[in-house]
Amino acid sequence: MSDFTEQATAYIDMWNETDPAARRDRVEQVFAAGSRYVDPLGVAVGHDQIDSMVGAVQQQFPGLRFALAGPIDTHHEQARFAWRLGVPGEDSLIDGFDVAELDGSGRVALVLGFLDKVPTA
Known part of the structure; x- marks a missing residue:
């Protein structure tokens, strides 16, 4: 389903996106108003909180990049996809997968995130 490929x-x-204004624009393009993002480390509801969460992750892991890590599996209004965070071309620092649900307009209404590989202290 191309909608999910484009949205993922x-x-x-x-x-x-590290430019704060451009990132905020992307948050509003990707997520529906009132959308929720939930993972083991936090919950964000709405554009403001999601934008803040993304900014906090970027500050915690400066210079690292997210990348899709395989095909996008879809059915109905849902998709799951694996991702990794790290330096491009090197082993990832963090691996996970997200389950996303689109609303009727094709924007993300809900993301449930899971972490498969995390660094140890």
């Missing part, structure tokens, strides 16, 4: 790519691009 736009979603990853949003996580990689």
